[in-house]
Amino acid sequence: MDDLRQHLQVAGDEEVKISARNCQVFYGDTHAIKDVDVDILDKTVTAFIGPSGCGKSTFLRCLNRMNDTIDVARVEGEILMDGENIYDKKVDPVQLRAKVGMVFQKPNPFPKSIYDNVSYGPKIHGLARNKAELDEIVERSLRRAALWDEVKDRLQTPGTGLSGGQQQRLCIARAVATEPEVLLMDEPASALDPIATAQIEELIDELKQNYSVVIVTHSMQQAARVSQKTAFFHLGNLVEYDDTGTIFTNPQDPRTESYITGRIG
Amino acid sequence: MTDITPSDARPTSRGTATEAVRRSLARRNRKQLVLQGFGIAAIILAISMLLILLTSIISTGYHAFTQTHIQLEVYVDPEEIPAEGLPRGGFDDVLAAAMGAHFPAVDLTDRAATRELTSILSNGAQFILRDKVVADPSLIGQTVTLKVPVSDAYDQLNKGLVQRDTAEQFRRVDDAAIARFDRLDELGLISTPLNTALITNADSRFPELAGLKGALIGSFWALLTCFLISFPLGIGAAIYLEEFAPKNRFSDFIEININNLAAVPSVVFGLLALAVFIGWFGLPRSAPFVGGLTLALMTMPTIIIATRAALKSVPPSIREAALGVGASKHQVVFQHVLPLAMPGILTGTIIGLAQALGETAPLLLIGMNAFITSAPGSPFDSATALPTQIFIWADSPERGFVSRTSAAILVLLTFLIMMNALAIFLRNRFERKW
Ligand SMILES: Nc1ncnc2c1ncn2[C@@H]1O[C@H](COP(=O)(O)OP(=O)(O)OP(=O)(O)O)[C@@H](O)[C@H]1O
Ligand SMILES: [Mg+2]
Numbered sequence: 114m115d116d117l118r119q120h121l122q123v124a125g126d127e128e129v130k131i132s133a134r135n136c137q138v139f140y141g142d143t144h145a146i147k148d149v150d151v152d153i154l155d156k157t158v159t160a161f162i163g164p165s166g167c168g169k170s171t172f173l174r175c176l177n178r179m180n181d182t183i184d185v186a187r188v189e190g191e192i193l194m195d196g197e198n199i200y201d202k203k204v205d206p207v208q209l210r211a212k213v214g215m216v217f218q219k220p221n222p223f224p225k226s227i228y229d230n231v232s233y234g235p236k237i238h239g240l241a242r243n244k245a246e247l248d249e250i251v252e253r254s255l256r257r258a259a260l261w262d263e264v265k266d267r268l269q270t271p272g273t274g275l276s277g278g279q280q281q282r283l284c285i286a287r288a289v290a291t292e293p294e295v296l297l298m299d300e301p302a303s304a305l306d307p308i309a310t311a312q313i314e315e316l317i318d319e320l321k322q323n324y325s326v327v328i329v330t331h332s333m334q335q336a337a338r339v340s341q342k343t344a345f346f347h348l349g350n351l352v353e354y355d356d357t358g359t360i361f362t363n364p365q366d367p368r369t370e371s372y373i374t375g376r377i378g
Numbered sequence: 379m380t381d382i383t384p385s386d387a388r389p390t391s392r393g394t395a396t397e398a399v400r401r402s403l404a405r406r407n408r409k410q411l412v413l414q415g416f417g418i419a420a421i422i423l424a425i426s427m428l429l430i431l432l433t434s435i436i437s438t439g440y441h442a443f444t445q446t447h448i449q450l451e452v453y454v455d456p457e458e459i460p461a462e463g464l465p466r467g468g469f470d471d472v473l474a475a476a477m478g479a480h481f482p483a484v485d486l487t488d489r490a491a492t493r494e495l496t497s498i499l500s501n502g503a504q505f506i507l508r509d510k511v512v513a514d515p516s517l518i519g520q521t522v523t524l525k526v527p528v529s530d531a532y533d534q535l536n537k538g539l540v541q542r543d544t545a546e547q548f549r550r551v552d553d554a555a556i557a558r559f560d561r562l563d564e565l566g567l568i569s570t571p572l573n574t575a576l577i578t579n580a581d582s583r584f585p586e587l588a589g590l591k592g593a594l595i596g597s598f599w600a601l602l603t604c605f606l607i608s609f610p611l612g613i614g615a616a617i618y619l620e621e622f623a624p625k626n627r628f629s630d631f632i633e634i635n636i637n638n639l640a641a642v643p644s645v646v647f648g649l650l651a652l653a654v655f656i657g658w659f660g661l662p663r664s665a666p667f668v669g670g671l672t673l674a675l676m677t678m679p680t681i682i683i684a685t686r687a688a689l690k691s692v693p694p695s696i697r698e699a700a701l702g703v704g705a706s707k708h709q710v711v712f713q714h715v716l717p718l719a720m721p722g723i724l725t726g727t728i729i730g731l732a733q734a735l736g737e738t739a740p741l742l743l744i745g746m747n748a749f750i751t752s753a754p755g756s757p758f759d760s761a762t763a764l765p766t767q768i769f770i771w772a773d774s775p776e777r778g779f780v781s782r783t784s785a786a787i788l789v790l791l792t793f794l795i796m797m798n799a800l801a802i803f804l805r806n807r808f809e810r811k812w
Contacts, residue, residue, distance in 0.1 A: 182701060184625060211704030221695035223714060234703035284699070291703055 130155040130295060130325040131176060135190035138171050138180065145171045149190075149351040151344060153295075158317055158326045160336035160357065163346035164372065169329045170218060172346065173297050176327065177213035178206040194295070211238055214293030216301045218329075220280035222272035222287070227264050230272040230283055231255060234291035250290055257319070258286035259312030277304045285313065289320070296320060298328045302335060314339050333373060337361050345369045435791075439784030445573035445586060446528045446536040448498065448562060452476040453521045454511060465512045469504040470496065476524075480562060498559060500527040502587040527575070527586040528568075530778035532559055536570065539777070550777070576785060580753045581762065581770070585778025588771070590786055592753040596666045596746065596761030597735060603670020603757060604677055604734050609727055611674075612681030619682070620689045621711050640679035647675045648740030656744060664745040667757035672744060673734040680733065684726020688719035721808035728801040732794050738765040764790045 131153040138146035146168045153159050153176075161169040171180070178199060180186040191198050199209055211234075222230050231251045234240075241247035251268070255261040260282040264275070272283050281304050288296060298317070302310040317339050320326050330336050336343055336357065343360040345353045345368075353360060353369045364370045452472055459467035474496050478486045484495050503526035510524070511517050527533070531550045534540045536559070546553055562568055579589025615636075623629045651672035655661045661668045692715045700710040741747070747766040754761035762770065764786065771783040 177702070179698065179702065182698065207704055207706045210702060215702040217695065217698060217702065219695060221693075221699040223696060223699060224718065233700075233705075237703075237705055237709060287699075287703060 128155040129153070131192065131194045133172075133175070133190065133192045136172070136175060136192060137189040138168070138175060139187045139189075140171075140183070141185040145349050146175070147349040151351055151354055153325060153327060154342065155325045156321055156323065157342055158321050158328060158340040159342040159344065160340035161327065161329045161344050161346060162331070162333070162336050162372070163352075165331075167346040168349045169346050170299050172351075173215075173299055173327060173329055176295070176297055177210050177215055179210075179215065181206055211291055212293055213295040213297060214288035214291060216281070216284050216288050216296070216298040218299040218303070220277060220284050220304065222275070222280050222283050224271060224273050226269045227255075227272045227275070227283060228268040231286050231290050234287060238291055240291065251286075254286040254290040255283075257289055257316050258282040259309060259316065260286055278306060278309050281305060282309060282313070285316070289316075293324065295325045295327065298326065300329050300331065303331065310335070333361070345372060347372070435784045435787050438781050439788045441537050441539065441781040442576060442778075442785035443573055444537075444570045445575060446533040446568060446570050447525050448528050449523065449525045449567045449569065450476040451479070451521055452507060452524050454507075454518050456519050459511065459518055461515050461518050464515060465508055467508070467511070469507050469511075473499060473503055473507065480565065480567075481558065494555070495558070497555070498528055498532050498562070500529045500586045501584050502527065502582070525569075530585045530776055531555075533586055534777055535559060536563075536568065539781075576782070576789075580751050581749060581767065582751055583749075585774075585776045585782055588779070588782060590764070590767060590789060592750055593762045593764045593767035593786070594789075595753045596669070597763040599666035599754065599757040599761070600669035600673060600741075600746075600763055601731055601735055603667050604673040605727075605731060607671065607674040608677040608681055608730070612678045612727075613685050613723060615678075616682045616685030616689065617711060617716070620686045621707070621715070636679050636682050640683060642676075643739075644676055644737050645739040645743065647672055648743030650675065651740060652743050662758055662760070664748045664750070664760035664762075665758050666746070666754060666761050666763065668744050669741050669746050669763060670757065672740045673737060676737065676740065677727075677730040677734050680730035681723075681727050684730070685719065685723045688722025688726065689715060691722065692718045721804050725801045725805045728797050728804070732797040732801075735797070736765055736790065736794060738769055741766045742769065764793070 129152045133149050133151045133153075136146060136149040137144070149172060161173065163169055174180045175188055175192060176194075176199075178188075180188055188200060192200060194209075194213075197204065223233065225233075228251055231254050232241075232247050235247060235250050241250055252261060252265075255264060260279060263279060264270075264283075272280065275283060281301060285298070285301060288298075302313050305313060314335065317326050317328065321341075328336075328339065340357045343355065343357040344351055345360065345364075345366070347368050353364060353366045355365075360369065361373060364373060450473070453475065455468075455472055455475070458471050459469065474486060474492050477495050477499070478484055478492075481495060484491050486492050503524075506526050507522075507524060510522065528536070531540070532555075535542075535551050535556065540550055542556065551559075559568070575587060575589045577589060577594070578591055579587055580592035582588040619629060619632065619636075623632075651668065655668050655671055656663055661671075696714055696718065697710050700714045701707075705713065741763050746761065746763050747770055748760055748762065749770065750760050750762060768783055768786045768790065771779045771786060
């Protein structure tokens with residue numbers, strides 16, 4: 114009985130949430146993502162690492178069709194989420210983005226109050242039936258983003274008035290407030306001090322109980338700490354994708370090894 | 379770019395880099411000083427032009443802000459003005475009698491002498507008396523104290539605009555008239571109060587009675603029409619072009635045309651309006667509504683361009699943020715981008731409307747320079763507008779219109795300055811830091 118449960122647990126962990134097949138991204142003539150095949154698992158933290166400009170953000174933005182908003186960007190291939198191609202004509206990108214939350218590389222709070230920043234998503238998706246529920250969502254989201262204690266007395270002040278790190282956590286709170294199934298985080302901790310970083314990593318750890326989390330990071334330590342799977346990108350190619358432990362201890366590709374040991378990047 | 383000469387290009391070959399920098403520094407500083415000098419000279423020139431303009435307008439215009447009045451004790455003679463005859467009656471004769479009281483020597487049966495005597499009164503005096511009596515017929519048989527404007531020539535005399543030492547034949551008022559006026563002045567009957575008629579009266583042939591009421595109301599209706607049409611249409615077009623339209627040859631073509639439209643001389647819009655609104659649609663001539671439509675044609679490109687610039691200046695990260703939490707395109711535009719762009723849009727709109735307020739040529743073409751002595755009751759009544767009123771007055775031969783033209787310009791400038799100040803206020807008040 115115990116054995117069986119353990120087995121099921123493992124099977125649940127291995128469930129594929131998103132799989133990219135032959136994914137290509139072009140910015141005009143620039144071929145930014147080349148032939149990427151990857152399976153991102155549910156209830157798992159996946160880290161994207163790689164040198165600057167290798168296409169991590171670009172690929173991340175494919176997963177919630179954020180590249181649609183860039184005129185010159187063109188995505189080819191298939192990206193399946195729960196078995197459905199998200200680039201299919203009948204998929205509404207708006208609905209997709211409600212399911213796939215995103216934290217951007219640069220903090221981008223709305224020039225509105227802290228409260229409005231967090232409550233905006235739940236409001237437009239009708240996740241709260243009344244003000245009390247909305248208050249609750251706002252508080253819970255801010256707590257999860259480790260920001261509540263700092264802002265609880267000034268929820269009505271502008272979100273743009275916060276420090277850079279606080280703004281980033283506000284953006285995280287905003288993203289988790291809509292209870293997405295997948296959370297894409299583009300260097301969420303690059304502007305944070307070690308304490309806030311630790312809190313965010315804790316949040317990521319907590320989120321993976323229910324969601325699939327993809328995080329782009331330049332910190333090997335962070336990737337090693339929070340992720341179970343790691344993908345290494347180089348010049349638009351997905352060079353290696355494996356268990357985080359394997360990538361960091363026993364990389365198969367020499368480029369991965371050089372990057373991890375600090376020789377390219 | 380031109381100051382990089384070959385000797386600068388390889389400074390290290392002849393000395394240290396710092397030495398090269400020091401050598402070029404003197405020249406660069408000199409260039410900067412020259413540039414600054416030109417800039418300051420240009421500003422001084424512009425400001426002095428502005429000052430000359432303002433002083434010349436104010437120095438002629440301020441006369442029109444007061445108006446010489448004369449106070450008369452008028453016996454409303456029931457013989458001349460029988461109650462049953464109202465509103466007709468011998469109001470002019472009654473006034474002549476009141477004037478005659480101060481000049482017993484003048485024979486009031488002598489028509490020429492009487493006319494000379496009453497020439498001091500504005501032509502409107504009898505109508506002022508008539509309106510008073512019609513409003514209250516019980517005044518008949520009583521003596522009323524009446525304060526009426528004096529006619530233009532005497533107003534000029536009182537304000538010192540008629541030189542008393544000029545030879546009589548070159549003067550607009552003869553010596554006898556001056557003597558009569560001075561006598562009235564000695565009696566304390568002449569006063570020079572604020573010229574409220576400038577705002578409360580409509581246009582008139584007689585400068586002392588002419589006012590801007592019709593023009594102000596006409597301009598108001600025209601601007602309101604212009605705003606109600608160009609603001610929603612302009613913003614709508616700009617939002618569509620900026621946010622929703624596919625970027626292709628066709629939208630480029632539209633963009634170029636809108637930019638060109640903004641540069642089309644306003645008189646062309648007037649011709650267009652004349653042909654389309656009045657010619658085809660049969661809308662009334664001289665109507666502020668048609669004027670507003672015409673001005674809307676001109677203002678719309680300005681608003682479209684200002685709105686697009688304001689929309690463009692909203693950082694893309696805000697759009698991404700909204701899209702990222704699952705807002706639809708429509709929600710992104712109307713809940714995030716548009717509110718952030720609103721100060722810029724309003725500033726552009728107000729500046730566009732200020733331009734429209736001062737626009738003359740298209741209004742002339744649709745007949746808003748008609749001579750109309752009553753203020754319009756609706757946007758479809760004939761009216762003038764402020765700039766066309768200025769045009770009409772500037773064209774009038776009477777001396778009194780010289781200062782009134784300048785006064786009207788000052789009124790127009792006041793409105794323009796107020797609108798621009800509002801635009802600046804809005805811009806500063808809502809300026810955002812991202
Ligand atoms: N909007 C764009 N238009 C054109 N080219 C772009 C655009 N965005 C990214 N690129 C190009 O695509 C490539 C990948 O960029 P991307 O932002 O995905 O890199 P990254 O791995 O996220 O880098 P970093 O670690 O510095 O964030 C780069 O060469 C970049 O110049
Ligand atoms: Mg990036």
